Amino acid sequence: MSRQSGEIILDLKNVSLSFGGVKALTDISFDVREHEIRAIIGPNGAGKSSMLNVINGVYRPQKGEIILRGQHFSRMNPYKAARAGISRTFQNIALFKGMNVIDNLMTGRNLKIRSNLIQQAFWWGAARREELLHRAKVEEVIDFLEIQHIRKTPVGRLPYGLQKRVDLGRALAMEPSILLLDEPMAGMNVEEKQDMCRFILDVNDQFGTTIVLIEHDMAVVMDISDRVVVLDYGRKIGDGDPDAVRANPEVISAYLGASH
Amino acid sequence: MLYRENGQFKTSYAADQQIFPIAQDRWAIFGLLVVAFIGVPLLVDEYLLRAILIPFLILSLAALGVNILVGFCGQITLGAGAFMAVGAYAAYNFHIRIEGLPLLVSLLLGGVTAAGVGIFFGIPSLRVRGLYLAVATLAAQFFTDWVFLRVPWFTGHASSGSVSVSNLQIMGWQIDTPVNKYLFCLMFLTVFALLAKNMTRCAVGRQWMAIRDMDVAAEVIGIRPLFAKLSAFAVSSFFVGTAGALWGFIHLASWEPAAFSVDRSFQLLFMVIIGGLGTIMGSFFGAAFIVILPIALNQFLPAFGALFGISISTAGVSHAELILFGGLIIFFLIKEPHGIARLWSTGKEKLRLWPFPH
Ligand SMILES: Nc1ncnc2c1ncn2[C@@H]1O[C@H](COP(=O)(O)OP(=O)(O)OP(=O)(O)O)[C@@H](O)[C@H]1O
Numbered sequence: 140m141s142r143q144s145g146e147i148i149l150d151l152k153n154v155s156l157s158f159g160g161v162k163a164l165t166d167i168s169f170d171v172r173e174h175e176i177r178a179i180i181g182p183n184g185a186g187k188s189s190m191l192n193v194i195n196g197v198y199r200p201q202k203g204e205i206i207l208r209g210q211h212f213s214r215m216n217p218y219k220a221a222r223a224g225i226s227r228t229f230q231n232i233a234l235f236k237g238m239n240v241i242d243n244l245m246t247g248r249n250l251k252i253r254s255n256l257i258q259q260a261f262w263w264g265a266a267r268r269e270e271l272l273h274r275a276k277v278e279e280v281i282d283f284l285e286i287q288h289i290r291k292t293p294v295g296r297l298p299y300g301l302q303k304r305v306d307l308g309r310a311l312a313m314e315p316s317i318l319l320l321d322e323p324m325a326g327m328n329v330e331e332k333q334d335m336c337r338f339i340l341d342v343n344d345q346f347g348t349t350i351v352l353i354e355h356d357m358a359v360v361m362d363i364s365d366r367v368v369v370l371d372y373g374r375k376i377g378d379g380d381p382d383a384v385r386a387n388p389e390v391i392s393a394y395l396g397a398s399h
Numbered sequence: 400m401l402y403r404e405n406g407q408f409k410t411s412y413a414a415d416q417q418i419f420p421i422a423q424d425r426w427a428i429f430g431l432l433v434v435a436f437i438g439v440p441l442l443v444d445e446y447l448l449r450a451i452l453i454p455f456l457i458l459s460l461a462a463l464g465v466n467i468l469v470g471f472c473g474q475i476t477l478g479a480g481a482f483m484a485v486g487a488y489a490a491y492n493f494h495i496r497i498e499g500l501p502l503l504v505s506l507l508l509g510g511v512t513a514a515g516v517g518i519f520f521g522i523p524s525l526r527v528r529g530l531y532l533a534v535a536t537l538a539a540q541f542f543t544d545w546v547f548l549r550v551p552w553f554t555g556h557a558s559s560g561s562v563s564v565s566n567l568q569i570m571g572w573q574i575d576t577p578v579n580k581y582l583f584c585l586m587f588l589t590v591f592a593l594l595a596k597n598m599t600r601c602a603v604g605r606q607w608m609a610i611r612d613m614d615v616a617a618e619v620i621g622i623r624p625l626f627a628k629l630s631a632f633a634v635s636s637f638f639v640g641t642a643g644a645l646w647g648f649i650h651l652a653s654w655e656p657a658a659f660s661v662d663r664s665f666q667l668l669f670m671v672i673i674g675g676l677g678t679i680m681g682s683f684f685g686a687a688f689i690v691i692l693p694i695a696l697n698q699f700l701p702a703f704g705a706l707f708g709i710s711i712s713t714a715g716v717s718h719a720e721l722i723l724f725g726g727l728i729i730f731f732l733i734k735e736p737h738g739i740a741r742l743w744s745t746g747k748e749k750l751r752l753w754p755f756p757h
Pocket residue numbers: 158161162163181182183184185186187188189190230
């Protein structure tokens with residue numbers, strides 16, 4: 140990979156998170172550079188999803204801090220994270236089931252809405268202009284993800300692979316600077332995986348979006364990521380470029396250990 | 400003409416974002432408005448206006464409000480009756496205490512007051528949901544029941560909260576005959592329905608639905624639950640409160656707290672469940688159904704029973720009504736949570752494909 144990675148944009152320092160007695164994360168530090176694709180891998184229950192939840196403030200770690208573009212957060216919350224340009228997709232698709240594809244993507248524009256309730260109630264002035272403006276933006280995302288044919292379909296009726304794609308679309312509609320993807324290819328067939336890979340690379344390439352990616356498919360991870368963090372039982376056991384990580388004995392034994 | 404959208408190509412997003420993107424629907428609504436505003440006042444007799452149409456209009460407005468909260472934002476409420484009461488008594492206070500305040504302003508201020516009270520009782524929704532929230536809103540019901548019965552200041556020192564208004568007019572237009580009352584309520588409902596439709600297709604409506612469907616994901620894209628939920632409580636209570644003010648001022652003209660009891664709260668909730676949660680149309684279907692059903696049963700059930708030699712008393716009819724409601728609610732909750740409105744739209748979808756269903 141010859142992509143240019145930039146400065147450190149996101150830095151996690153000594154993060155520990157536990158649920159009651161369960162230690163999900165123990166003293167984890169790692170950083171993410173601008174424009175890179177940063178993968179997080181590890182066996183089931185290693186704490187990968189928890190890591191993303193800490194980054195965008197869904198979970199509050201007991202210890203540690205998050206430094207985002209030089210700004211220190213000891214308590215992140217989802218709203219602050221969204222404001223700061225972090226968006227994400229979910230391991231178990233978390234779309235808004237009662238809404239169609241367009242409306243799901245339109246919710247991604249929420250933070251950019253300036254008109255107030257009264258203007259919206261009267262479909263008047265700024266409210267009307269904004270609806271048009273954001274609709275045009277959302278249509279760009281729809282074109283990008285090649286989901287024109289389902290734009291009016293309620294998301295609950297879509298097959299799994301397309302739901303995953305809409306989930307990505309909603310995150311993209313936020314025009315994030317950092318995109319967190321939690322197993323975007325899980326449960327997909329080969330063709331769908333290839334599409335998804337292409338979208339992720341294109342997002343990274345065209346918009347310069349920094350991507351933090353959790354993925355189980357080693358071939359994919361090794362192929363598209365710039366650097367990889369390996370977690371096991373909530374601890375970091377490896378960190379570096381794909382080749383280094385692949386050669387790391389601890390990583391090999393964790394994976395061998397997990398596979399039987 | 401077939402019911403089709405063929406050939407109606409949208410060349411701009413603005414055209415696609417219209418309330419009724421299909422031309423036939425636009426004509427149907429236009430026709431309906433013409434009938435409602437011109438046809439009905441000319442053709443319908445006073446009894447029908449008083450007993451069915453006026454209650455239908457006002458309860459539709461209230462159901463719209465309840466639907467915004469329950470259907471669009473997913474927050475359960477058993478306090479709709481309370482917010483109607485707040486709207487009615489607040490409007491009454493503005494009406495009698497402020498000399499020369501236009502009627503329209505009093506009614507709307509009733510709604511605004513209800514919105515404020517709604518926000519207050521909506522605060523628990525930030526912490527609890529489902530059954531617990533239902534109980535919290537039920538508290539609003541019992542609290543207002545008590546306040547309007549026991550605190551004389553709110554009811555102009557009328558005994559046991561029974562108050563009345565008379566001589567209502569707007570800029571010289573007397574709202575005294577059933578036709579005028581009907582038109583007055585119809586105007587309210589038309590405007591409010593339009594506002595509701597606009598809100599639900601705009602950012603705020605999407606915030607409500609996002610909170611309803613998946614609150615964690617909603618937060619992650621930057622929707623603040625505090626604002627989304629409390630704005631739903633406010634708008635909902637504003638609608639319900641205005642409906643309450645109309646119910647008191649226009650429909651009843653004199654009323655007491657019992658007019659807005661917990662029964663009313665349940666009735667409104669039933670309306671949106673049967674009519675269709677999360678659709679504007681559903682609020683109308685539900686209100687129509689619940690207003691008409693008892694009257695229809697009263698008319699037909701005794702005659703129907705007589706066919707089989709069974710005599711059915713008035714009490715029997717009202718029991719039958721409860722049984723039927725209960726059964727329908729269970730049916731809709733299990734089988735068709737989107738209510739009559741969904742049956743309607745499925746029907747339309749079939750019609751769009753008819754006569755070639757493949
Ligand atoms: N909300 C929660 N409450 C309690 N325990 C939790 C919660 N979230 C995660 N955990 C626990 O934290 C640990 C790490 O879970 P996490 O979901 O982060 O793993 P993961 O690496 O994403 O696994 P998978 O590959 O299965 O998605 C697990 O033991 C899990 O049971």
